[in-house]
Amino acid sequence: MSDGTQSESTLTQLTSFSTVPLRVMVSEYTDYSAPSNENLGAYLFLGFLTEDRISVGVRHGYSANDVDQDFVNCDSKSHSYFTFFSNMNNLPPQIASGGMCSTCIMAHWKTGAKMLQSGDYLPDNYIFDTEIHFGGCGGFGITTSWNNVDGFALGVKYVYY
Template sequence: MINYPHDVHQTSCHLHSSCTVLCADEVPEPLSHRIWLSATGCCGLFRVWSTGPDVRIPVTTACRDIYLHNPSSQSGEYTLFSNRRVYCRFSNGVITTYFSKSAADGLTTEELSHHYNTKSEVDVVAKWSNETQTVSKLAQLSRYSFLPLGITANEHTVYTAPMNLNLQPYLFVGFLPQVLISKSFINGYQANGMDKSFHNCDEGPNSQFTFYANPSNYQPQKRGWETHQVTSEWTSGARMIHSAQGLLPDDYFFDGELHFGGCGAYGITESWSKVHGLSLGVKYVLEHLVVPSC
């Protein structure tokens, strides 16, 4: 949902046959009497004043809107119409959105879903103790590639609960729903094209990465970093991010928690001195983006 000022009345209307829009009447001064806001990405998102000249100003609710308005836009930080700060990376037909820690506050899974159109993979950027940054592509194990990832905000839905909810708000990536996991079940994920798997030794159904904003800098309720391929090899094959490609600002790195198994492993970055935080990137693949003609 687009966030409107509290004193703006919302109704439904149509701009033309190919675009459904929301229009807000009774816009307070000094704005004009009506402002139309596209809700479907029709030729980008625009504020349209209906009195006086037909002035159109881009309304950015996601990184894709920035690209649609100007395909030459540079990767970097942007403040969206919702006042959330994000980092947009535009590269090779893929728009990757990273969220600042403050942007996770009050974020819903529905709002988060507006920032991606694929659940087949996500990016995870690690900030290391030597101040370098690397990015890993995470996906389902090859044998489960037909299953979408569970990409959520401040809820875990069909996956097991994170261990440190005192550090919320949080972003969440679930791999295997807990109902599927049983003893001897093959659990894990794919990192940078390589499967990282193990057999559950019991019915422990954990299969997730959690990214805690931890605005109050609380200590985790569960600490530790266990040595196992699911905690130590997710960066194998990771790509170094060079300064010219755009390093993420510090505010984009969350306390990261990995939890897998039943005889997998548990770890939280607060307990791993080598890394200073993780950042989740969700993806919009442009070849999947359909924009109505206007």
């Protein structure tokens, strides 16, 4: 957050798509819509639903901390991702967004977020400029356009069976 604090959220598929795995890719988006700000350099791509799963009338979005946030696709645009840009050259985004909404899909990750103790903070070089895009009337946002968020980090939970 811009006040120097950090929080943690667990993102998953919507309950209705719980059997569909999330995909993490490095500087690629195979089977997904392209990020809007590839000019920001290398990136980690977190994909939710592939393009072939999204059409007009499909309900999609994501779950944050076990709370679903979804919307009905209005125009077949199939963006369904978070993209974490390295932005090593501190470039401005090609496509910016307005301020952070308080209840929209771009802000849903804050729902139930756990504030971290300062000893658990990640160093600044783990924090990325992040684009969140859920097309078809869901929303678009990038952290460089938000006053209260400096960036995101991506962590992966490993579960051993």
